[in-house]
Amino acid sequence: MKTAFFxxxxxxxxxxxxxxLLRMKPSPNxxxxxAIVPAFNEEPCIARTVVSLLRNRYIRRVICVDDxxxxxxxxxxxxxxxxxxxxxxxxxxxxxxxxxxMHGLKYVTxxxxxxxxxxxxxxxxxxxxxxxxxxxxxxxxxxxxIPSSNLKxxxxxxxxxxxxxxxxxxxxxxxxxxxxxxxxLISGAxxxxxxxxxxxxxxxxxxKVEDLDLTWTLVARGYKVRQSAxxxxxxxxxxxxxxxxxxxxxxxxxxxxxxxxxxxLLFSRFGLFSMLPMFAVVVLGLCTMSLTWVRAISAHGPxxxxxxxxxxxxxxxxxxxxxxxxxxxxxxxxxVMAPLAILYVLLAYAVWLTHGVRGLITGRELSRDKPxxxxxxxx
Numbered sequence: 001m002k003t004a005f006f007x008x009x010x011x012x013x014x015x016x017x018x019x020x021l022l023r024m025k026p027s028p029n030x031x032x033x034x035a036i037v038p039a040f041n042e043e044p045c046i047a048r049t050v051v052s053l054l055r056n057r058y059i060r061r062v063i064c065v066d067d068x069x070x071x072x073x074x075x076x077x078x079x080x081x082x083x084x085x086x087x088x089x090x091x092x093x094x095x096x097x098x099x100x101x102m103h104g105l106k107y108v109t110x111x112x113x114x115x116x117x118x119x120x121x122x123x124x125x126x127x128x129x130x131x132x133x134x135x136x137x138x139x140x141x142x143x144x145x146i147p148s149s150n151l152k153x154x155x156x157x158x159x160x161x162x163x164x165x166x167x168x169x170x171x172x173x174x175x176x177x178x179x180x181x182x183x184x185l186i187s188g189a190x191x192x193x194x195x196x197x198x199x200x201x202x203x204x205x206x207x208k209v210e211d212l213d214l215t216w217t218l219v220a221r222g223y224k225v226r227q228s229a230x231x232x233x234x235x236x237x238x239x240x241x242x243x244x245x246x247x248x249x250x251x252x253x254x255x256x257x258x259x260x261x262x263x264x265l266l267f268s269r270f271g272l273f274s275m276l277p278m279f280a281v282v283v284l285g286l287c288t289m290s291l292t293w294v295r296a297i298s299a300h301g302p303x304x305x306x307x308x309x310x311x312x313x314x315x316x317x318x319x320x321x322x323x324x325x326x327x328x329x330x331x332x333x334x335x336v337m338a339p340l341a342i343l344y345v346l347l348a349y350a351v352w353l354t355h356g357v358r359g360l361i362t363g364r365e366l367s368r369d370k371p372x373x374x375x376x377x378x379x
Contacts, residue, residue, distance in 0.1 A: 024228075026133070027058075032111055034107075034108040034110040034113050035059050035061070035113070036115055037050065037062065037065070038101050038104070039065065039067060040370065041071045043071040043076055044373045047076050047080060049116070052122045053114075053116070053122060054087065056122055061087070064088070064090065065091075066089065066092065067095060067100040090103060099205055102202060111195055112195060113192070114192050115188060116189055116191075117188055120236075123232060132231045135228050140226040141197045142186055143228055144215075144226075144228070146166065146228075147234075148166045148235075151331065155237070157239055159333070161238075163338040164322065164344075166324065167324040173227045174229060176227075177274075179274075181273075182219050182225040183215075185212050201217055201218060201221065207254050208253075216258060216262045216275070217262075236371075236373065238372075243372060244347060247371060250366075252355060255356070256356050256358075257365055262275070282356075318341055319338050321338060322341075323335050325338075
């Protein structure tokens, strides 16, 4: 049932996006955006990120805030700064990502501000940000793009993650906007805001998922939050299971804590259709899987468990999603790798059982673990 719902959601979102694409064009107004990049120990990747932003014709200036790095991040940024007046480098003691962004906001002089991460690059085609800006010019206060996967640093896990990530994020957040009035999240890797709105609301480090906290705060205060599937950014993925576990632990436990912080929103349209479904889908998935496995193993023995991991309809759906990702990334092997995405389903369930429920009960998060950054290589 859950897989059928995802397929329905994907098809509905595709039809909606086709209509939107026919109506929406990128903004013709260039140089209206300042970009803020918070950075903490980003030496291997920060230069490529900054260069991709500086090449974007919608961006007037890039403001990099070094949040107390202990590697050569500042030196790399200072060297880039000598080559262009459009790069502003700000160094501060470590405060956290939210504090770094709010410090960088003091240097913004444009009506719009783009927030991204130090490991994230924008495509060279240059018009993606124009779709975000067009949404704001049409009345939005904040709009999120799509964080895809950067596969130019190698690794098997990033490729498995990429098989379904891109189409699933598009489908889920578009569907959330249709039903809930706003997407679940404006990702910290790709979000555009009215400068005055971000200054008024601010970004907090009270959770380890500051982008989710900010999104829900904007919705709670009545700001218009939107999603655009036509702006795509490419953050790095984790390369080890340990780092994947730590990252999903931060996401899921942070989501649980945000549910407690923003509980009043649960009774709204946004709460019912954007906030709650992630938790509801996990509960449904765990219950369905448990009942199915118990019955099947009781009737046929433990050997049947292997076949239960890959129901035919589920395989069909992930191959469909993998085909979209393969076309997007121009990597045909993503199609045949798509069934391996079951790893991330099981990972999410395991993290929910060990950390998500605890976060709901206690309202507490664990320390933030920084994933390893990689230098960009030819894939």
